[in-house]
Amino acid sequence: MQKLAIQGGTPLRGEVRISGAKNAALPIMCASLLSSDALQLSNMPDLHDVATMRKLLEQMGVKAAIQGSEMTLSGAHIDKLEAPYEMVKTMRAAVLVLGPLVARFGEARVSLPGGCAIGSRPVDLHIKGLQAMGAVISIEHGYIHAQVPAPGRLKGAHFFFDMVSVTGTENLMMAATLADGVTVLENAAREPEVMDLAHCLIAMGAKIEGAGSDTIRITGVAKLHGATHRIMPDRIESGTFLVAAAATRGSVMLHNTRADILETVLEKLQEAGAHIRMEGDGIHLDMAGPLKSVNLRTAPYPAFPTDMQAQFMALNTIALGSAMMVETIFENRFMHVQELRRLGAQIDIEGNTALVRGVEQLEGATVMATDLRASASLVIAGLVAQGETIIDRIYHLDRGYEHIEAKLSQLGANIRRLK
Numbered sequence: 274m275q276k277l278a279i280q281g282g283t284p285l286r287g288e289v290r291i292s293g294a295k296n297a298a299l300p301i302m303c304a305s306l307l308s309s310d311a312l313q314l315s316n317m318p319d320l321h322d323v324a325t326m327r328k329l330l331e332q333m334g335v336k337a338a339i340q341g342s343e344m345t346l347s348g349a350h351i352d353k354l355e356a357p358y359e360m361v362k363t364m365r366a367a368v369l370v371l372g373p374l375v376a377r378f379g380e381a382r383v384s385l386p387g388g389c390a391i392g393s394r395p396v397d398l399h400i401k402g403l404q405a406m407g408a409v410i411s412i413e414h415g416y417i418h419a420q421v422p423a424p425g426r427l428k429g430a431h432f433f434f435d436m437v438s439v440t441g442t443e444n445l446m447m448a449a450t451l452a453d454g455v456t457v458l459e460n461a462a463r464e465p466e467v468m469d470l471a472h473c474l475i476a477m478g479a480k481i482e483g484a485g486s487d488t489i490r491i492t493g494v495a496k497l498h499g500a501t502h503r504i505m506p507d508r509i510e511s512g513t514f515l516v517a518a519a520a521t522r523g524s525v526m527l528h529n530t531r532a533d534i535l536e537t538v539l540e541k542l543q544e545a546g547a548h549i550r551m552e553g554d555g556i557h558l559d560m561a562g563p564l565k566s567v568n569l570r571t572a573p574y575p576a577f578p579t580d581m582q583a584q585f586m587a588l589n590t591i592a593l594g595s596a597m598m599v600e601t602i603f604e605n606r607f608m609h610v611q612e613l614r615r616l617g618a619q620i621d622i623e624g625n626t627a628l629v630r631g632v633e634q635l636e637g638a639t640v641m642a643t644d645l646r647a648s649a650s651l652v653i654a655g656l657v658a659q660g661e662t663i664i665d666r667i668y669h670l671d672r673g674y675e676h677i678e679a680k681l682s683q684l685g686a687n688i689r690r691l692k
């Protein structure tokens with residue numbers, strides 16, 4: 274089990290390059306199942322989850338070629354329509370092969386994703402949507418088995434999401450591209466990663482209108498062809514580095530990112546006292562004055578992203594004042610709280626609300642990562658704590674942050690990976 278050792282107290286200063294978005298790359302990789310032509314992707318992040326998704330697609334017959342941050346995927350010789358439990362249990366996003374497989378081949382067997390640390394995370398809406406499009410779905414021995422009755426083509430449907438679901442929207446949007454007729458998705462997720470997937474599908478010949486709004490209209494076509502697509506920047510990696518810079522009272526410049534997909538995060542950072550400046554493909558943050566506590570409430574895009582809640586909690590633990598933080602998306606996304614308390618944070622939880630009272634100083638300690646964004650929160654806390662912090666189980670971190678200790682060292686952090 275690898276660990277990170279961090280000596281806190283150094284303000285982050287300098288420039289860092291943001292990688293492609295994990296949550297855009299994963300659904301877009303699954304889009305390769307929709308066509309027998311090659312899908313050429315650039316700005317791909319080097320992440321554990323991307324490697325897992327590649328292996329999952331390869332065991333189905335997808336050919337993958339990687340050259341640095343370029344990846345070419347070809348779905349010409351798919352010979353297995355199954356996503357096995359061993360691969361799905363480590364990465365819930367594997368459920369994103371379901372829509373494409375059913376749409377192109379009329380059948381799929383995908384392991385039900387287990388729960389995870391942050392919540393039960395069911396996929397009932399993915400299933401209901403495919404049923405609305407004509408798939409017959411049974412759950413057998415922990416697997417979702419979907420079949421489309423002869424002639425084996427999904428039909429366009431009008432589907433209302435009774436909860437906003439990012440991967441639910443992505444799964445059904447991909448399935449609808451090859452369905453017979455028009456599909457309308459209501460109360461669809463508006464996340465930028467959904468839009469990035471739509472842009473890629475449109476480049477492959479799909480007919481999609483309204484991606485990025487809460488109503489997406491897809492007119493099915495007979496076939497999709499190959500395309501080239503550049504993965505959008507990772508807004509959560511961007512937000513994480515900006516919060517780390519603010520918490521350590523530093524001054525950093527992020528390159529290869531975008532400010533228009535981070536509005537609520539940038540607003541909260543300014544409320545905390547940071548000075549933010551946009552420069553071309555970059556965002557500059559300078560934290561000179563006092564750090565102020567910020568209240569926040571997570572909700573679907575364009576509201577404050579749940580994937581940034583844990584990082585802001587680390588900032589609030591050492592800010593002036595108290596903050597109310599409400600998590601409305603997942604039922605158990607406060608796993609980082611008990612670890613932050615080990616570093617001296619003052620946090621009380623009442624249901625889905627955390628009250629964080631800022632303290633003068635955190636004290637380094639040994640803590641344990643429990644999920645991807647919780648581990649980012651512990652890194653930020655370690656960067657500001659006095660003394661050494663050891664973070665265990667950092668495989669969670671490697672799932673979603675590319676070479677994080679190298680990027681942080683580049684900004685002056687005293688951080689090293691312990692084998």
Ligand code: EPZ
Nearest residue numbers: 296366394395396397398399436437438439440602603645
């Ligand atoms: C995506 O997960 C992201 N993952 C998550 O990022 C992110 O936290 C989440 O969206 C919310 O923004 C990827 O894009 C790969 P949801 P997803 O379906 O799609 C409930 C990270 O850190 N729900 O939008 O799984 C669900 O339980 C990860 O990168 C149902 O009830 O999330 C949750 O409470 C963590 N039934 C809420 O909806 C369903 O069929 C939102 O979930 C689907 C979802």
